[in-house]
Amino acid sequence: MLSRAAWSLMLKKSGHGRREMHSPEAPARGEGKMPPYANWYAERSYPMPEEPFCSDLNAEQQALKEKEKGSWTQLSHAEKVALYRLQYHQTFAEMNRRSNEWKTVMGCVFFFCGFTALLIWWQRVYVYPPKPITLTDEWKAQQLQRMLDMKVNPVHGLASHWDYEKKEWKK
Amino acid sequence: MASEVLAKHLMRGLLARCLRIHVVEAFLVSLGVAALYKFGVAEPRKKAYADFYKNYSPEKDFEEMKKVGIFRGIT
Numbered sequence: 563m564l565s566r567a568a569w570s571l572m573l574k575k576s577g578h579g580r581r582e583m584h585s586p587e588a589p590a591r592g593e594g595k596m597p598p599y600a601n602w603y604a605e606r607s608y609p610m611p612e613e614p615f616c617s618d619l620n621a622e623q624q625a626l627k628e629k630e631k632g633s634w635t636q637l638s639h640a641e642k643v644a645l646y647r648l649q650y651h652q653t654f655a656e657m658n659r660r661s662n663e664w665k666t667v668m669g670c671v672f673f674f675c676g677f678t679a680l681l682i683w684w685q686r687v688y689v690y691p692p693k694p695i696t697l698t699d700e701w702k703a704q705q706l707q708r709m710l711d712m713k714v715n716p717v718h719g720l721a722s723h724w725d726y727e728k729k730e731w732k733k
Numbered sequence: 734m735a736s737e738v739l740a741k742h743l744m745r746g747l748l749a750r751c752l753r754i755h756v757v758e759a760f761l762v763s764l765g766v767a768a769l770y771k772f773g774v775a776e777p778r779k780k781a782y783a784d785f786y787k788n789y790s791p792e793k794d795f796e797e798m799k800k801v802g803i804f805r806g807i808t
Contacts, residue, residue: 711801713794717785718778726797 602651606658615651623648 597603601613619627623644629637630645637645646653695701713721725732799807 708803711798711803713798717782 597651604650604652604657606654609654611650614649616648619648 595601598605602611602615604611616623626641626644627648629641634642651657696705710721710724716722723732724730798804802808
Protein backbone atom coordinates (compact mmCIF):
# COMPACT_ATOMS: atom_id res chain seq x y z
CA MET A 563 0.00 0.00 0.00
CA LEU A 564 2.87 2.28 0.90
CA SER A 565 4.64 1.40 -2.31
CA ARG A 566 1.57 2.20 -4.39
CA ALA A 567 1.36 5.74 -3.06
CA ALA A 568 5.09 6.22 -3.49
CA TRP A 569 5.04 4.86 -7.05
CA SER A 570 2.15 7.11 -8.02
CA LEU A 571 3.90 10.14 -6.54
CA MET A 572 7.00 9.31 -8.52
CA LEU A 573 5.00 9.06 -11.74
CA LYS A 574 3.27 12.38 -11.13
CA LYS A 575 6.57 14.11 -10.41
CA SER A 576 8.05 12.79 -13.63
CA GLY A 577 5.14 14.18 -15.58
CA HIS A 578 3.63 10.89 -16.62
CA GLY A 579 0.33 9.52 -15.51
CA ARG A 580 -0.04 5.91 -14.78
CA ARG A 581 -1.79 5.39 -18.13
CA GLU A 582 0.92 6.98 -20.23
CA MET A 583 3.80 5.09 -18.73
CA HIS A 584 4.69 2.88 -21.66
CA SER A 585 2.68 4.66 -24.41
CA PRO A 586 2.13 5.67 -27.36
CA GLU A 587 -1.33 6.12 -25.96
CA ALA A 588 -3.18 3.01 -27.04
CA PRO A 589 -6.92 2.61 -26.72
CA ALA A 590 -8.24 0.82 -23.65
CA ARG A 591 -4.84 1.06 -22.01
CA GLY A 592 -5.93 0.05 -18.53
CA GLU A 593 -7.73 -3.07 -19.66
CA GLY A 594 -6.59 -6.45 -18.66
CA LYS A 595 -5.05 -5.20 -15.42
CA MET A 596 -6.36 -6.69 -12.24
CA PRO A 597 -6.59 -4.98 -8.88
CA PRO A 598 -4.50 -3.66 -7.17
CA TYR A 599 -2.83 -2.51 -10.39
CA ALA A 600 -6.02 -1.27 -12.09
CA ASN A 601 -6.46 2.51 -12.27
CA TRP A 602 -9.75 2.50 -10.38
CA TYR A 603 -8.44 0.56 -7.39
CA ALA A 604 -8.65 2.32 -4.02
CA GLU A 605 -7.73 1.27 -0.51
CA ARG A 606 -7.73 2.89 2.89
CA SER A 607 -4.24 4.26 2.46
CA TYR A 608 -4.90 5.37 -1.14
CA PRO A 609 -8.52 6.50 -1.21
CA MET A 610 -8.70 8.60 -4.41
CA PRO A 611 -7.94 6.52 -7.49
CA GLU A 612 -6.92 8.04 -10.81
CA GLU A 613 -9.82 6.77 -12.88
CA PRO A 614 -13.49 6.24 -12.11
CA PHE A 615 -14.63 2.68 -11.81
CA CYS A 616 -16.96 2.83 -14.85
CA SER A 617 -15.47 4.70 -17.76
CA ASP A 618 -17.73 3.36 -20.52
CA LEU A 619 -21.14 4.72 -19.73
CA ASN A 620 -24.33 3.83 -21.47
CA ALA A 621 -26.81 6.51 -22.45
CA GLU A 622 -28.71 6.41 -19.18
CA GLN A 623 -25.52 6.73 -17.14
CA GLN A 624 -24.31 9.58 -19.29
CA ALA A 625 -27.58 11.39 -18.76
CA LEU A 626 -27.04 10.96 -15.04
CA LYS A 627 -23.55 12.42 -15.32
CA GLU A 628 -25.00 15.43 -17.12
CA LYS A 629 -27.53 15.85 -14.33
CA GLU A 630 -24.66 15.69 -11.84
CA LYS A 631 -23.25 18.85 -13.36
CA GLY A 632 -26.25 20.77 -12.09
CA SER A 633 -27.36 21.28 -8.52
CA TRP A 634 -26.93 18.19 -6.42
CA THR A 635 -30.04 18.88 -4.38
CA GLN A 636 -32.02 17.75 -7.42
CA LEU A 637 -30.52 14.28 -7.35
CA SER A 638 -32.54 11.59 -5.66
CA HIS A 639 -30.96 9.26 -3.16
CA ALA A 640 -30.92 6.38 -5.64
CA GLU A 641 -29.23 8.61 -8.21
CA LYS A 642 -26.56 9.63 -5.73
CA VAL A 643 -25.90 6.00 -4.93
CA ALA A 644 -25.75 5.20 -8.65
CA LEU A 645 -23.23 8.01 -9.19
CA TYR A 646 -21.13 6.73 -6.30
CA ARG A 647 -21.15 3.25 -7.76
CA LEU A 648 -20.07 4.62 -11.14
CA GLN A 649 -17.19 6.47 -9.59
CA TYR A 650 -15.96 3.98 -7.02
CA HIS A 651 -15.66 0.22 -7.01
CA GLN A 652 -16.49 -0.27 -3.32
CA THR A 653 -17.56 1.73 -0.32
CA PHE A 654 -15.18 2.19 2.55
CA ALA A 655 -17.06 -0.37 4.57
CA GLU A 656 -16.75 -2.89 1.76
CA MET A 657 -13.10 -2.25 1.00
CA ASN A 658 -12.08 -2.32 4.67
CA ARG A 659 -13.95 -5.50 5.54
CA ARG A 660 -11.94 -7.99 7.46
CA SER A 661 -11.09 -11.40 6.09
CA ASN A 662 -9.92 -14.79 7.27
CA GLU A 663 -6.62 -14.55 5.46
CA TRP A 664 -4.67 -14.41 8.71
CA LYS A 665 -5.70 -17.96 9.52
CA THR A 666 -4.24 -19.20 6.24
CA VAL A 667 -1.08 -17.21 6.81
CA MET A 668 -0.56 -18.45 10.37
CA GLY A 669 -1.35 -22.00 9.32
CA CYS A 670 1.27 -21.92 6.60
CA VAL A 671 3.80 -20.30 8.92
CA PHE A 672 3.35 -23.04 11.52
CA PHE A 673 3.37 -25.73 8.89
CA PHE A 674 6.71 -24.63 7.50
CA CYS A 675 8.12 -24.19 10.99
CA GLY A 676 7.20 -27.80 11.65
CA PHE A 677 8.75 -28.92 8.40
CA THR A 678 11.92 -27.06 9.30
CA ALA A 679 11.93 -28.80 12.65
CA LEU A 680 11.90 -32.16 10.88
CA LEU A 681 14.82 -31.12 8.72
CA ILE A 682 16.80 -29.98 11.75
CA TRP A 683 16.05 -33.24 13.54
CA TRP A 684 17.34 -35.23 10.57
CA GLN A 685 20.42 -33.01 10.54
CA ARG A 686 21.01 -33.63 14.24
CA VAL A 687 20.85 -37.40 13.75
CA TYR A 688 22.75 -37.83 10.48
CA VAL A 689 25.03 -34.83 10.05
CA TYR A 690 26.36 -33.67 13.42
CA PRO A 691 29.70 -35.14 14.57
CA PRO A 692 30.00 -36.78 18.01
CA LYS A 693 30.01 -34.55 21.09
CA PRO A 694 33.35 -33.26 22.40
CA ILE A 695 34.48 -34.97 25.65
CA THR A 696 33.75 -31.83 27.66
CA LEU A 697 30.05 -32.33 26.99
CA THR A 698 29.84 -35.94 28.10
CA ASP A 699 27.98 -36.56 31.34
CA GLU A 700 31.04 -37.84 33.12
CA TRP A 701 33.09 -34.79 32.36
CA LYS A 702 30.20 -32.45 33.27
CA ALA A 703 29.83 -34.17 36.65
CA GLN A 704 33.52 -33.75 37.38
CA GLN A 705 33.30 -30.10 36.31
CA LEU A 706 30.37 -29.47 38.65
CA GLN A 707 32.16 -31.13 41.54
CA ARG A 708 35.19 -28.93 40.98
CA MET A 709 33.02 -25.80 40.91
CA LEU A 710 31.42 -26.78 44.22
CA ASP A 711 34.84 -27.47 45.72
CA MET A 712 35.95 -24.00 44.68
CA LYS A 713 32.75 -22.53 46.16
CA VAL A 714 31.87 -20.41 43.14
CA ASN A 715 29.32 -17.67 43.90
CA PRO A 716 28.71 -18.65 47.52
CA VAL A 717 26.30 -15.80 48.33
CA HIS A 718 23.59 -16.08 45.67
CA GLY A 719 24.89 -18.50 43.06
CA LEU A 720 25.82 -22.13 42.61
CA ALA A 721 27.61 -22.89 45.89
CA SER A 722 24.88 -21.16 47.87
CA HIS A 723 22.47 -23.90 46.82
CA TRP A 724 24.72 -26.76 47.94
CA ASP A 725 24.64 -28.05 51.49
CA TYR A 726 28.27 -28.80 52.37
CA GLU A 727 27.47 -30.78 55.53
CA LYS A 728 24.97 -33.14 54.03
CA LYS A 729 26.63 -33.16 50.61
CA GLU A 730 23.42 -32.57 48.68
CA TRP A 731 21.47 -29.71 47.15
CA LYS A 732 19.62 -27.51 49.60
CA LYS A 733 15.88 -27.98 49.56
CA MET B 734 -29.51 17.71 12.67
CA ALA B 735 -30.32 17.90 16.40
CA SER B 736 -32.33 20.91 17.37
CA GLU B 737 -31.25 21.12 21.01
CA VAL B 738 -28.11 23.06 21.89
CA LEU B 739 -25.14 21.07 23.12
CA ALA B 740 -22.93 22.34 25.89
CA LYS B 741 -19.71 23.88 24.57
CA HIS B 742 -16.78 21.49 24.65
CA LEU B 743 -13.42 22.30 26.11
CA MET B 744 -11.65 23.76 23.09
CA ARG B 745 -8.29 24.85 24.39
CA GLY B 746 -5.52 23.63 26.55
CA LEU B 747 -6.12 19.98 25.75
CA LEU B 748 -2.50 19.11 25.15
CA ALA B 749 -1.40 20.99 28.24
CA ARG B 750 -3.93 19.14 30.36
CA CYS B 751 -2.88 15.82 28.89
CA LEU B 752 0.78 16.57 29.47
CA ARG B 753 0.18 17.64 33.06
CA ILE B 754 -1.65 14.43 33.85
CA HIS B 755 1.03 12.34 32.22
CA VAL B 756 3.89 14.18 33.88
CA VAL B 757 2.39 13.56 37.31
CA GLU B 758 1.67 9.96 36.41
CA ALA B 759 5.18 9.40 35.10
CA PHE B 760 6.69 10.89 38.22
CA LEU B 761 4.63 8.66 40.49
CA VAL B 762 5.25 5.54 38.42
CA SER B 763 8.99 6.07 38.37
CA LEU B 764 9.04 6.70 42.13
CA GLY B 765 7.05 3.53 42.63
CA VAL B 766 9.32 1.46 40.45
CA ALA B 767 12.41 2.81 42.19
CA ALA B 768 10.93 2.04 45.61
CA LEU B 769 9.96 -1.46 44.53
CA TYR B 770 13.44 -2.12 43.21
CA LYS B 771 15.06 -0.83 46.37
CA PHE B 772 12.95 -2.92 48.70
CA GLY B 773 12.52 -5.93 46.46
CA VAL B 774 16.01 -6.35 45.07
CA ALA B 775 18.61 -4.06 46.57
CA GLU B 776 17.87 -4.51 50.28
CA PRO B 777 17.58 -8.33 50.18
CA ARG B 778 20.80 -8.49 48.25
CA LYS B 779 22.62 -6.33 50.80
CA LYS B 780 21.22 -8.44 53.60
CA ALA B 781 22.29 -11.68 51.93
CA TYR B 782 25.86 -10.45 51.61
CA ALA B 783 25.86 -9.15 55.19
CA ASP B 784 24.58 -12.49 56.48
CA PHE B 785 27.13 -14.41 54.50
CA TYR B 786 30.05 -12.43 55.80
CA LYS B 787 28.84 -12.24 59.42
CA ASN B 788 30.24 -15.63 60.37
CA TYR B 789 32.68 -16.04 57.53
CA SER B 790 36.17 -17.20 58.24
CA PRO B 791 38.56 -17.12 55.28
CA GLU B 792 40.97 -19.48 57.04
CA LYS B 793 38.31 -22.12 57.49
CA ASP B 794 37.26 -21.71 53.88
CA PHE B 795 40.82 -22.07 52.72
CA GLU B 796 41.36 -25.22 54.77
CA GLU B 797 38.22 -26.80 53.33
CA MET B 798 39.32 -26.07 49.80
CA LYS B 799 42.84 -27.32 50.45
CA LYS B 800 41.51 -30.57 51.86
CA VAL B 801 39.47 -31.23 48.75
CA GLY B 802 42.52 -30.71 46.61
CA ILE B 803 41.66 -28.03 44.07
CA PHE B 804 44.88 -26.06 44.57
CA ARG B 805 47.77 -26.83 42.29
CA GLY B 806 50.45 -24.87 44.10
CA ILE B 807 50.04 -26.63 47.45
CA THR B 808 48.61 -30.00 48.46
